[in-house]
Amino acid sequence: MAEQFSGCLVCGKPLIYLEQPEEMVCSLCGARQESYAKCEDGHFICDACHMQKGLETIQSICLQSQSKNPIEIAQQIMAQPFIYLHGPEHHTLVGAVLLTACKNAGLDFSLAESLAEMEQRGKKIPGGVCGFNGCCGAAVSAGTFLSILMGATPLSGKDWGLCNLLTGKCLERIGILGGPRCCKRDSFTAILTAVDFLEEYLGIQLETNEKVVCSFSKENKECIHKKCPYFA
Ligand SMILES: [Zn+2]
Ligand SMILES: [Zn+2]
Numbered sequence: 001m002a003e004q005f006s007g008c009l010v011c012g013k014p015l016i017y018l019e020q021p022e023e024m025v026c027s028l029c030g031a032r033q034e035s036y037a038k039c040e041d042g043h044f045i046c047d048a049c050h051m052q053k054g055l056e057t058i059q060s061i062c063l064q065s066q067s068k069n070p071i072e073i074a075q076q077i078m079a080q081p082f083i084y085l086h087g088p089e090h091h092t093l094v095g096a097v098l099l100t101a102c103k104n105a106g107l108d109f110s111l112a113e114s115l116a117e118m119e120q121r122g123k124k125i126p127g128g129v130c131g132f133n134g135c136c137g138a139a140v141s142a143g144t145f146l147s148i149l150m151g152a153t154p155l156s157g158k159d160w161g162l163c164n165l166l167t168g169k170c171l172e173r174i175g176i177l178g179g180p181r182c183c184k185r186d187s188f189t190a191i192l193t194a195v196d197f198l199e200e201y202l203g204i205q206l207e208t209n210e211k212v213v214c215s216f217s218k219e220n221k222e223c224i225h226k227k228c229p230y231f232a
Contacts, residue, residue: 008039053082054089069207070101091137092122095145138190143167
């Protein structure tokens with residue numbers, strides 16, 4: 001799998017990390033924001049631009065993918081430069097790769113429309129909601145995926161139940177593994193839980209890797225190593 005890109009997203013030069021944050025001007029939109037990192041040439045990209053580019057990356061890879069394996073699609077997206085190691089773009093990513101794999105497995109719906117809806121709903125799931133609200137955004141993203149797939153609303157009956165049940169099953173597996181948060185571990189867990197759920201409850205068969213291996217452990221200071229089921 002591709003190494004995660006670590007240079008400047010504007011020019012590719014190495015990043016410099018400061019001891020104290022400095023006010024910087026975004027190279028894309030001109031907004032001012034305090035940050036600890038810039039490239040050797042002084043380029044900096046603000047959080048809003050970074051998020052927008054990350055979401056565009058998710059859309060474009062999903063729309064081009066032919067894969068029925070949501071883990072494979074997720075790993076392809078995670079290797080791209082505008083996807084942070086941890087960040088709320090994972091709240092859109094999980095649902096988007098599940099929608100894409102379902103479409104490629106033969107389900108009949110508009111992928112472009114569903115991905116746009118997934119992005120709108122995913123953007124509303126705040127960063128840090130795992131630790132601050134006891135409800136990991138990767139799990140909510142899986143529940144959001146099923147809600148979009150089934151066209152569920154707060155007034156739905158059986159579908160309402162299934163969406164909440166899926167989120168709950170994801171949270172249970174994520175919670176049992178324990179923290180600190182890792183958006184990669186939590187995303188892989190939510191995706192694998194959804195794959196099992198789709199087969200058990202809806203008879204939808206997706207593909208998965210025999211073993212999911214994470215390639216981000218070295219970059220993640222809080223990696224739980226051998227306690228993580230995806231640790232190489
Ligand atoms: Zn640069
Ligand atoms: Zn910006």
